Amino acid sequence: MAEIKKVTARGKTRYRFVVDIGADPVTGKRRQLTVTTDTKTEAENEQARIRHQRATGTFVAPSKATVAQLVALWLASATRDVEVATKRSYEDAMRYVVAHLGTKLVQKLTEEDVESLIDWMLTSARRIGGKPGTGLSVRTVSLTLGRLRAALNLAIRRGLVARNVADHVTIPRQARKADKVRRKARTPWTEDEVKVFLAHVSTDRLYAVMLLSLMGLRPAEVCGLRWSDLDLTTGTLSVEITRTLVAGEVIEKDTKSEAGDRALPLPDIALKALKAFRKRQAAERLAAGEGYESSGRVVVDELGAAVKTDWLRRRAYERMASAEVRKVRLYDARHACLSWMANNGVPDTVVSAWAGHADLGFTKRIYVHPDPQSLKAGSDKLAEFLG
Numbered sequence: 001m002a003e004i005k006k007v008t009a010r011g012k013t014r015y016r017f018v019v020d021i022g023a024d025p026v027t028g029k030r031r032q033l034t035v036t037t038d039t040k041t042e043a044e045n046e047q048a049r050i051r052h053q054r055a056t057g058t059f060v061a062p063s064k065a066t067v068a069q070l071v072a073l074w075l076a077s078a079t080r081d082v083e084v085a086t087k088r089s090y091e092d093a094m095r096y097v098v099a100h101l102g103t104k105l106v107q108k109l110t111e112e113d114v115e116s117l118i119d120w121m122l123t124s125a126r127r128i129g130g131k132p133g134t135g136l137s138v139r140t141v142s143l144t145l146g147r148l149r150a151a152l153n154l155a156i157r158r159g160l161v162a163r164n165v166a167d168h169v170t171i172p173r174q175a176r177k178a179d180k181v182r183r184k185a186r187t188p189w190t191e192d193e194v195k196v197f198l199a200h201v202s203t204d205r206l207y208a209v210m211l212l213s214l215m216g217l218r219p220a221e222v223c224g225l226r227w228s229d230l231d232l233t234t235g236t237l238s239v240e241i242t243r244t245l246v247a248g249e250v251i252e253k254d255t256k257s258e259a260g261d262r263a264l265p266l267p268d269i270a271l272k273a274l275k276a277f278r279k280r281q282a283a284e285r286l287a288a289g290e291g292y293e294s295s296g297r298v299v300v301d302e303l304g305a306a307v308k309t310d311w312l313r314r315r316a317y318e319r320m321a322s323a324e325v326r327k328v329r330l331y332d333a334r335h336a337c338l339s340w341m342a343n344n345g346v347p348d349t350v351v352s353a354w355a356g357h358a359d360l361g362f363t364k365r366i367y368v369h370p371d372p373q374s375l376k377a378g379s380d381k382l383a384e385f386l387g
Contacts (some may be wrong), residue, residue, distance in 0.1 A: 035050075067102050074147075118169065123135045152165065191340060216338050230266075
């Protein structure tokens, strides 16, 4: 530690020392800190404090790093070895942080600032994917808050701040309650609705595709399916590749997890529909001649081109409208399949494996919903018990 020197300016004597405080965690440049006090004792005390904090790893040097700079630093570190879709989700989450708090100095950031970010996101931060100026979903806000906490943890490790001001910030209870009501209102199809829809599309070109969606496959898994993943002799389907849209770019990758890579026995109705669909594609190939694109995908347009998840959704919604059934997300169709299996005696482990989940509890908690038929069965059993 440098010696304390006496300095005189404008007739006043003060005490000063200069200490090397290492590289700037954002720019990487070496820095020195100059400390000036009114008395030698104050200088000695401050020098002792800095020496102790540097020895214990708790020293925080003054910095002009902004929240935007911290976000850039964290993104560079957090996205070094992740998939494109994950990288994009991190960037999207932190875009709100930069928009609302980007110019704020990291060392001046407070819990109130983070709460202000949360309130803004819940009320008026939306720019795309809905009406501009409205609030975002609780899930989106939660993801952003989690990423901000991670960035501030990095700031602690790099010596920018002493504590994480986002650690104890929470999403307001009222917002979480309202979100729960909205999610509860978004219920999967009942068994009767599924039957009405399937009867309506039974002669449709995309009948087999709609069956795949109602078998519990994710939209990206349906779009990624190749004919080489199907064994139409034994009646099995292997889920290995997903095909989805990320920020306007088509991304093809392995399934979400090891559990997601799975082989499923095809129900007879789906096997029959897939065989018919393959024959239909062969006829379309002959009719189109050189204009046909042999993509090898199961789900293709009339000229053989592979499709994206938004293409699949639009066509599913068109058929829901013409069938005059309640419009649901394709993910809700997945929920309907897994709920029906769980509510009709299929073992939990089988339901989870069919869904491609490693966590059995997650499947039951998120995807399995009691339907009116299963509740009626429960009522009948109670009637037997109660006499």
